[in-house]
Amino acid sequence: MKKTIKLLNVSKKHKLYTSTSQKVKDIFLSKSYGEDFFALKNVNFEAYSGEVVGLVGVNGAGKSTLSNIIAGILPETSGTVDVTGSVALIAIASGLKGNLTGRENIELKCLMLGFTKDEIKALEPQIIEFAELGKFIDQPIKSYSTGMRSRLGFAISVSIDPDIIIIDEALAVGDKAFNEKAFNKMMEFKEKGKTILFVSHSIKLMEKFADKILWLEYGQVKDYGLKDEILPKYEEFIKEYKKMTKAEKEKYKVEALKQQYGSDMFVELK
Ligand SMILES: Nc1ncnc2c1ncn2[C@@H]1O[C@H](COP(=O)(O)OP(=O)(O)OP(=O)(O)O)[C@@H](O)[C@H]1O
Numbered sequence: 001m002k003k004t005i006k007l008l009n010v011s012k013k014h015k016l017y018t019s020t021s022q023k024v025k026d027i028f029l030s031k032s033y034g035e036d037f038f039a040l041k042n043v044n045f046e047a048y049s050g051e052v053v054g055l056v057g058v059n060g061a062g063k064s065t066l067s068n069i070i071a072g073i074l075p076e077t078s079g080t081v082d083v084t085g086s087v088a089l090i091a092i093a094s095g096l097k098g099n100l101t102g103r104e105n106i107e108l109k110c111l112m113l114g115f116t117k118d119e120i121k122a123l124e125p126q127i128i129e130f131a132e133l134g135k136f137i138d139q140p141i142k143s144y145s146t147g148m149r150s151r152l153g154f155a156i157s158v159s160i161d162p163d164i165i166i167i168d169e170a171l172a173v174g175d176k177a178f179n180e181k182a183f184n185k186m187m188e189f190k191e192k193g194k195t196i197l198f199v200s201h202s203i204k205l206m207e208k209f210a211d212k213i214l215w216l217e218y219g220q221v222k223d224y225g226l227k228d229e230i231l232p233k234y235e236e237f238i239k240e241y242k243k244m245t246k247a248e249k250e251k252y253k254v255e256a257l258k259q260q261y262g263s264d265m266f267v268e269l270k
Contacts, residue, residue, distance in 0.1 A: 001048040003084070004164055004195040005070060010079035012040040012065050012219075039065040041219045041260055042079070047212075049163075049193040052186070054200065054210030054227070056234055058241060060253075061216040063199045067091070067166045070197065085163025085195075090154050098142035102133055102152055105141055109156050123159050130185075131155035132178065151178055158185050165189060166197040183209065203235050218256045 016035045040062045047053050055063045068074035069081060071089035096105050106127050110120040128137050131151045141149060157165065165186070186196055186209070198209060206213060206227065213230035215222040223230050244252065 001050055002193075003046055004049050005045065005047040005084075005197075006080075006082040007043055007045045007070075008080040008082075010040060010043045010045075010066075010069065010076050010081060011038055012062075012069060012074065013038050013077040038219050038260065040069070040076075043216075043219075043221055045214060045221065045224065047195050047197070049195055050190055052190055052196040052198055052209055052211045054198050054206040054213045054231075055216065056200070056206060056213055057216035057222070058238075060218065062219045063216055064091070064168060065219075066216065067168050067197060067199055070164070071166055083164065086160075087164040087166065088157035088160060088162035089166045089168065090150075090157045091166075091168035096141055096149060096153060099140055101140055102131070102137040102144070103128070105152065106156055110160065113160055115160070127152075127155045127159045130159065130181075147175060147178075154182055158189070162194070164195045164197070166199070168199040169201075203231065203238070206231055218253060218260060220256075220260055 014037045016037045043062075043066065045066075055066065057063055065074065067089060069076050070083060071087045072083070073089065095109065097108065100108065103124070106124055107120055110123060111117075115123070131137075131148075131154070133148060133152060136144065136148065141152065144152070154167075167186075186198075190196060198205070200206060210227050210231075212225060213227050213234065214224045215230055215234050223233065241249070241252070
């Protein structure tokens with residue numbers, strides 16, 4: 001199997017500001033204002049062709065940040081991101097323009113990906129058919145439901161035949177029949193040796209779909225390995241986590257962040 005994704009010590013740092021003036025000062029003055037916040041900290045991760053990797057973790061774990069970095073949408077702050085092949089990211093809000101029709105969005109997205117007008121004309125019917133949008137394809141997509149947008153985004157992404165496909169919760173909004181069709185398509189991709197990253201809060205979907213599980217916790221890799229080894233541990237954790245009160249969850253987060261930053265650093269940041 002060919003290695004398609006290799007991340008070495010990848011971090012993503014954001015600045016957290018308590019006011020707009022702090023942000024303005026940070027831009028114009030050399031002194032640094034605001035606090036550093038790591039959405040990802042020293043993440044190491046590899047994936048191979050033909051693998052479906054499920055990305056799990058509670059809200060704020062860094063799943064979308066990691067997906068966007070692998071897709072090349074978000075730059076990493078430090079570390080090395082090595083991605084071999086073309087990547088398609090399917091997320092609920094991914095890059096479709098509300099004022100344009102479904103058809104125009106297909107054309108725009110394909111043009112941006114470097115397809116010629118003739119290639120787009122040839123792809124268009126299969127995208128429209130897969131998205132099941134019928135006559136709505138010539139309506140502005142701001143009139144679409146979330147499910148319709150998600151179907152269109154999914155149909156475009158699979159039709160361009162990427163080497164790596166990242167699905168970020170996009171299948172959580174479709175109807176059952178479409179989801180089934182989407183899963184079959186994903187399985188077809190897996191057979192063809194593509195790499196699939198799959199972000200979801202659903203244990204059931206992970207059970208059905210993933211080969212491996214990457215468990216993120218507040219920006220760091222908590223565990224990574226074969227589904228049968230990692231998923232039961234994650235399921236156990238989530239059961240307990242869901243029982244926690246808001247205060248207990250906050251305490252859990254602080255402990256995790258303390259480990260991430262080191263206790264001294266964490267006190268200073270607070
Ligand atoms: N632009 C930003 N500025 C500051 N913090 C950010 C920014 N983008 C993300 N974050 C923070 O980074 C952390 C990771 O966010 P991310 O969206 O990657 O998590 P997630 O695991 O995808 O969460 P969810 O399951 O809720 O979608 C969160 O604490 C989030 O608030």
